[in-house]
Amino acid sequence: MPQINILPKHIAELIAAGEVVERPASIVKEIMENAIDAGADKITLEIKRGGITYIRITDNGCGIDRENIRRAFISHATSKISTADDLNAICTLGFRGEALASIAAVSRVEVMTRTEQESVGTRYCIEGGEETVIDDAGCPKGTTLVVRDLFYNTPARMKFLKKDVSEGNAVASVVDRIALSHPEVSVRFIRDSKDVLFTSGDGKLDSAIYKVLGKDFASTLIPCDYELEGVRVSGYISKPFNARPNRMMQYFFLNDRFIKTRTGMVALEEAYKNSIMVGKFPACVLKIQIAPGAVDVNVHPAKTEVRFANEKMIFNAVYYCAKSALQQGDTRVQASFSQKVARQFMPPPTEGKQIRIYEQQLEKIKEETKPKQDFWTNTTSAEFKKEAEKPKPIVFNDNSKFEIEKNDEPNLIPCFKPTVQEPVPASETKPEPVVTAPIAEPEPVQPIAEEIQPELEPYRVIGEAFKTYI
Ligand SMILES: Nc1ncnc2c1ncn2[C@@H]1O[C@H](COP(=O)(O)OP(=O)(O)OP(=O)(O)O)[C@@H](O)[C@H]1O
Ligand SMILES: [Mg+2]
Known part of the structure; x- marks a missing residue:
């Protein structure tokens, strides 16, 4: 049996850090989330070389007081939860007390922070998990965190980082998500000295979408x-x-x-x-x-x-x-059928009865294609029957604008030759009881529905052309 070792603290921290800090984007996510939890409504992020060599995040949140600054960088140290019960209803973005400790274990971190109650702020530096400086600092209320040289002490991890551009893009995605999830926070992102994003923080999701995802997408x-x-x-x-x-x-x-x-x-x-x-x-x-x-x-x-x-x-x-x-x-361009196209579907002009059959069929198609109320289990449990009334009625969208204009009937010439004969009154269609020789009697007329029904197929969306569903 080999000897079981208890790993030294710094190795344990490096292993734990691997869970939280995978790349610069993970650091940005954790620190921006900390800023939001601290009540900030302005966050500025600057990165260089995709965040591998330099990340700076400034917020105007509550800050960390001198007494607590060391604790913030200890594993499992958090101000967000204190009991096991708190885990059942987490209302903050962070709760593990892992992020700062993990970041500090694999990079060089410098913090400048001040709370409202303090007249002088604190400058705290920690490298590879080891404190190097704790000092007074003149700084505004809030926190600025600078992370330099990610994975400087773990070259094996450094190898897995992608090119600066890819890492920078991953950071940008994180910033986009944070800006979208918190429109009330003004987010400014500077990438290699270029301003790439600046949200207003007006609390409106549509303004955040406009800024983050662009005008074209927003429209x-x-x-x-x-x-x-x-x-x-x-x-x-x-x-x-x-x-x-x-x-x-x-x-x-x-x-x-x-x-x-x-x-x-x-x-x-x-x-x-x-x-x-x-x-x-x-x-x-x-x-x-x-x-x-x-x-x-x-x-x-x-x-x-x-x-x-x-x-x-x-x-x-x-x-x-x-x-x-x-x-x-839905403001789609609806399928409006030209007469030429409509002719293919329209019944012969003389057959008012056929129009009714057609309409009945369309109703049937709509009914069949109506989504069932309970999509999750595909059942109609009592619970869902009750809920069925709640959602707004679902209309069969694709053909909803396709209506037969009965007034147009005379102008529509069917492209197929009608083989349907006029229905004959029931009394006339009664078969003769005894027939000795073939007589030129009309054949019993088939009901129109039977003849026409096989011709009409349910309409389905088969494709899209020029933003129109056909
Ligand atoms: N920008 C900040 N402003 C004010 N306090 C902060 C800030 N960043 C961190 N802190 C304090 O430091 C503590 C530790 O932060 P850390 O990110 O390590 O843990 P956490 O946010 O509690 O949990 P998680 O590991 O899930 O992020 C936080 O609980 C918070 O009290
Ligand atoms: Mg956190």
Whole structure:
């Protein structure tokens, strides 16, 4: 049996740091989240060389007082929770007390911070987990944290970093998510001395989207806001004809935290079924708000994956939110059939009865394609029957504008030759009881429905051309 060693503190810290600090983007995420938890409404981030050599984050939050500055860099030291029960309802972005300790273990960190109550601030330096300086500093209220030379003491980790540009792009994605999740915070991002993002912090999600994702993207969105069973989903979703080639533009936030949620993604895409082409994906910036006790965020080191107490609730809330927004805000170019195209579908002009049959068929198609109320379990449980009334009625979108203009009847010439004969009154169609020789009697007339029905196929969206579904 080999000897079991208790690892020295600095090695244990390096191992633990690996969980939290994977690349510059992880550092930026942790420090920006700390700033938000500290109540900041202005955050400035500057990076150089993709954040590998230099990251500086300044906030105007509550600051850290001299007494607590050392503690902030000790593992499992946090001001955000204190009991096991607190873990059941986390209301802050951080809660583990791991981030600063992990960052300091693998880089050179310098902090300048001051609280409102202090007249003099503190400058604190820590390198590879070892304190080097603690001193007075003249600084405004809030915290500035500078992280230099990431992985200077762990060359093995350094090797796994990508090129500066890729690391810088990863940082930019993190900044985008933070800016979108907290529109009330003004975020400024300077990358290699260039200002690349500056959000107003006016608290409006649409202004944040405009700044972060651009004017063109913002103009393709439909607002949505929906509440179901204590889950509120709000934000923006893309119009169906602005579908994207991938899921990169699907942003989900849970209680103002960016998350990856398969449930949300599937629910969103289900809502777009039959509205967008196969292989295309909707975009969204959706905020899900639920009671903190209904979700466990303590699942993944990066805190981006969460476990919901009831996934079905989340699914249904996202689904109905998107579906009702699509119904109200879908401004797609609707299929308006030219006479030439319409002729192919139209019944012969003389057959008023056929029009009724056609309309009945269309109703049937609409009925069949109506999504079932409970998409999660595909059941109609009592609970969901009750809820069925809540969502707004779902209209079969794609053909909703396709109506038969009965007034146009005389002008429409069918492109197929009608083989249907006029129905004959029932009395005339009664077969003769005895027939000895073939008589030139008319054949019993088939009911029109039987002849026409096989000709008419249910309409389905088969493609998209010039932003029109056909
Ligand atoms: N910018 C800041 N302003 C004020 N206090 C801060 C700031 N950054 C960190 N702190 C304090 O330092 C403590 C430790 O921060 P750290 O990020 O390590 O842990 P955490 O945020 O509590 O949890 P997590 O590891 O999940 O991020 C925080 O709990 C907070 O009290
Ligand atoms: Mg933190």
